[in-house]
Amino acid sequence: MTYLPKPALLRAKQPRNAIGHTRRDYEGAVSTLCAGCGHDSISAAIVQACFDLDIEPHRVAKLSGIGCSSKTPDYFLGNSHGFNSVHGRMPSVLTGAALANRSLLYLGVSGDGDSASIGLGQFAHAMRRGVNMTYLVENNGVYGLTKGQFSATADKGSANRRGVVNADNPIDLVALALQLGASYVGRSFSGDKEQLVPLIKGALRHRGAAFIDIISPCVTFNNHTGSTRSYDFVREHNEAVNRIEVMLPHAPIETSYPPGGLRRVVQHDGSVLLLRKLGVDYDPTDRIAAMNYLQERHALGEIVTGLLYVDPGADELHAHLNTIERPLNQLGEAELCPGTQALQAINQSLR
Numbered sequence: 001m002t003y004l005p006k007p008a009l010l011r012a013k014q015p016r017n018a019i020g021h022t023r024r025d026y027e028g029a030v031s032t033l034c035a036g037c038g039h040d041s042i043s044a045a046i047v048q049a050c051f052d053l054d055i056e057p058h059r060v061a062k063l064s065g066i067g068c069s070s071k072t073p074d075y076f077l078g079n080s081h082g083f084n085s086v087h088g089r090m091p092s093v094l095t096g097a098a099l100a101n102r103s104l105l106y107l108g109v110s111g112d113g114d115s116a117s118i119g120l121g122q123f124a125h126a127m128r129r130g131v132n133m134t135y136l137v138e139n140n141g142v143y144g145l146t147k148g149q150f151s152a153t154a155d156k157g158s159a160n161r162r163g164v165v166n167a168d169n170p171i172d173l174v175a176l177a178l179q180l181g182a183s184y185v186g187r188s189f190s191g192d193k194e195q196l197v198p199l200i201k202g203a204l205r206h207r208g209a210a211f212i213d214i215i216s217p218c219v220t221f222n223n224h225t226g227s228t229r230s231y232d233f234v235r236e237h238n239e240a241v242n243r244i245e246v247m248l249p250h251a252p253i254e255t256s257y258p259p260g261g262l263r264r265v266v267q268h269d270g271s272v273l274l275l276r277k278l279g280v281d282y283d284p285t286d287r288i289a290a291m292n293y294l295q296e297r298h299a300l301g302e303i304v305t306g307l308l309y310v311d312p313g314a315d316e317l318h319a320h321l322n323t324i325e326r327p328l329n330q331l332g333e334a335e336l337c338p339g340t341q342a343l344q345a346i347n348q349s350l351r
């Protein structure tokens with residue numbers, strides 16, 4: 001992977017967050033993606049979200065698979081832990097890391113090829129197990145890195161840049177995440193920073209499997225007429241159901257929204273999601289209604305975006321497995337080895 005370090009800039013006058021960091025402290029190497037690629041906007045949104053939430057970069061573990069999207073963790077959070085895994089295998093590597101050390105904040109970055117094709121099984125099990133993570137799919141409808149073949153999320157009837165029409169039905173990762181039990185589900189657009197940054201912030205403060213499908217146009221292979229993942233198409237068909245703001249616990253609630261249209265959702269850590277409905281009467285705490293609404297609107301050719309579902313009281317894999325709080329590498333021999341008698345008793349119980 002090409003690595004271009006960013007030149008050091010004078011930081012004295014840059015704004016700092018509550019823990020004294022500038023935005024630059026959340027950036028990574030200079031991107032080598034095509035100019036205009038939606039993925040770079042998503043990296044910028046992640047930087048902004050982590051800056052706004054006063055996250056210590058060394059408390060984040062960012063993991064990815066293979067693809068242009070999966071290269072992006074190199075371009076943000078340069079001071080965090082990172083693991084660029086095998087194509088489609090990010091969820092299982094992340095699950096293992098999270099089980100070994102729950103003190104970090106886990107951020108999984110993937111592509112539609114990575115998650116909806118070779119990694120579909122991995123995606124499904126991370127969602128149904130409630131792995132405590134923020135899982136972002138940078139969805140451009142193609143395999144960008146391998147020269148623009150249709151991915152499994154490409155809409156039936158959409159055309160590639162040579163005019164070849166996709167005959168296969170698409171996989172909707174949002175619909176799957178809802179069906180499989182993800183407890184925070186959103187969809188957004190790389191070109192809508194106002195919507196995307198708060199959605200990522202809400203996901204990072206969520207306990208449980210948080211999934212965001214982010215439409216992210218590939219300017220090189222999928223930004224033409226006939227594509228349903230081009231900048232123009234998404235702007236014309238984007239139907240946002242709500243806008244959210246994320247307030248940290250104990251922060252004064254300052255918002256420019258009229259009070260009547262607001263709904264407050266308090267997450268397990270005390271952070272507050274302030275939801276403003278847009279037009280439709282949409283309830284993001286009703287999983288079944290969300291699934292129906294998305295199917296209906298998709299049939300009409302609309303791309304529904306916003307916070308689509310949240311269960312603020314959800315728990316996660318560690319609670320299901322009753323695991324120890326401390327990272328495994330901090331346990332001593334006495335805690336790791338129960339002793340011969342206990343092992344014999346376990347073996348006996350399995351005979």
Ligand SMILES: Cc1ncc(C[n+]2csc(CCOP(=O)(O)OP(=O)(O)O)c2C)c(N)n1
Nearest residue numbers: 067068069087111112113114142143144145
């Ligand atoms: C096991 C394996 N199979 C196939 C590939 C080839 N390959 C690399 S990236 C990729 C698809 C990437 O598409 P996507 O996840 O949508 O990311 P994008 O490049 O579009 O951001 C494929 C098929 C691979 N690297 N490893």
Ligand code: SF4
Nearest residue numbers: 034037068144218219
């Ligand atoms: S090929 Fe497409 S997805 Fe890959 S960097 Fe270029 S624009 Fe982005």
